[in-house]
Amino acid sequence: MTPRLQPVSYKRHRFPPQIIAHAVWLYFRFPLSLRLVEEMLLERGIVVSYETIRRWGKKFGPEYARRLRRKQPRPTDIWHLDEMGVSIAGRKHWLWRAVDQDGYVLDEIVQTRRNTKAAKRLLTRLMRKQGGLPRRLITDKLGFYAAARGQLMPSVEHRSHKGLNNRAENSHLPLRRRERVMQGFRVPGGLQQFASVFSAARNLFVPPRTRRSTLATHLHRLSATAEWKSAAGVAA
Structure with a gap:
């Protein structure tokens, strides 16, 4: 039986977990520089430096990835x-x-x-x-x-x-x-x-080749977003 992982800890971070998880998602999911992620958050009224976003990605990105990989089907052929x-x-x-x-x-x-x-x-x-x-x-x-x-x-x-x-x-x-x-x-x-x-x-968000209809792609991305938030330990 696979041991259960402890929840992601956001202690001593002044920004809410939802903002941290969203910033990390933007950086790893899309071809955006740290400064562009900073600008996108600023447009939403969130003032955070690109260096802080870099530290979030370095600290929390591997934690999220570990939880996502544990959920993937194995083995392949x-x-x-x-x-x-x-x-x-x-x-x-x-x-x-x-x-x-x-x-x-x-x-x-x-x-x-x-x-x-x-x-x-x-x-x-x-x-x-x-x-x-x-x-x-x-x-x-x-x-x-x-x-x-x-x-x-x-x-x-x-x-x-x-x-x-x-x-x-x-x-x-x-x-x-x-x-x-x-x-x-x-x-x-x-x-x-x-x-x-x-x-x-990318594994999480790119839809399988067998599900290429617009509706299937939309549903897949909604499901992937919910799974990302679950891995990050934030409310869906």
Whole structure:
């Protein structure tokens, strides 16, 4: 049985939890800079600095994401793997990401290497978090994936073809847009934390591919908003 998490604590914060949760939602859900979030709150008569919003995102974003991820269905049966290069302080890093057949981000990890060891680390984390093996693994033609799969899950079917892996490659695009708005990331830990919260929020709010009607999308977003508020511990 999964242990119950303690409620989010807002002690020693002068702003109400509803405002904090709303500011964090704006920052991680939309391609907005901290200063734009500050301006949007000011339009509602809420005077708060962008630096305070940054601290709220750093403190509460991971807390909200932990609660959201606990509610997601597992396991899935197809894993799409890919990596995107990110320059941090003049050094190349790699964000290794896994998504399922619906584009739902399963996990992501920032690493300095692009080799078999890095691919194995991603697969090891996935097996632990998903509680088992996938039915199929889909990657591009990078040989490190085949080597890691052969060592960790040799019985799993592996399809290696660039055209089959658009789902994983497309999952990088929203983060790329945020990277431009934020003018890059300053430290690897900052990228890891931001990507984790950003993906949890995106997983929650983007409607499944099978529910694309206007009404279904509207209902999905209402449900997602209620779930976000529940994770933040604020009244719906």
